[in-house]
Amino acid sequence: xxxxxxxxxxxxxxxxxxxxxxxxxxxxxxxxxxxxxxxxxxxxxxxxxxxxxxxxxxxxxxxxxxxxxxxxxxxxxxxxxxxxxxxxxxxxxxxxxxxxxxxxxxxxxxxxxxxxxxxxxxxxxxxxxxxxxx
Numbered sequence: 001x002x003x004x005x006x007x008x009x010x011x012x013x014x015x016x017x018x019x020x021x022x023x024x025x026x027x028x029x030x031x032x033x034x035x036x037x038x039x040x041x042x043x044x045x046x047x048x049x050x051x052x053x054x055x056x057x058x059x060x061x062x063x064x065x066x067x068x069x070x071x072x073x074x075x076x077x078x079x080x081x082x083x084x085x086x087x088x089x090x091x092x093x094x095x096x097x098x099x100x101x102x103x104x105x106x107x108x109x110x111x112x113x114x115x116x117x118x119x120x121x122x123x124x125x126x127x128x129x130x131x132x133x134x
Contacts, residue, residue, distance in 0.1 A: 007041070007048040008067045011055070012108050015040060018051045021107050024084050065103070066110035074100045074116035094118065 012018040019029050019040050027042035027049065038053040047069050071077045078092050081104060089111065090103040101115030 005046065005048070007050050009050040009052055010066055010106070010108070010110050011053075012051050012106075013054050014107070015051060015053045017107050022049065022051070024086060025081065025104070025112075064111065065113045066106075068101075068113040068115060071114050071116055074102065074114055077114050078102050 010018075015032070015037050019032070019042065022042040023029060025044070027044040027047075030041045030043050030048075032040040034053075040051045042049050042051065049067060074092055078088065082088065086104055088102055089105050092100055092102040094100050095115075098118050099115040100118055101113050103111050103113050105111055
């Protein structure tokens, strides 16, 4: 079996508010489904995030990140988001696992990390490098 990609599915209280927020992050909306819309897929580069209208009576809570998105230049993405008026929850910082990353929160409080692997050879953090072992 070969895995191809992953797509986090985040539950949201207001689908169209969330779609607009992800569009501001540079994600294109590749479609919505339902009448009225209850599901959307957004994509930026090779990263897809699905948004699903909340089905339960309360929002699921992540204790940390809902998604970690690798980028090639975290400082540039950070500046792009600041220019777009996106609130930065945690400013860029070098982490012990070898990434420069920062966090934003979507309208439902899902934390999204955007991180740059500072030593991408050969595999990077969490992908077989020595940094993640021990």
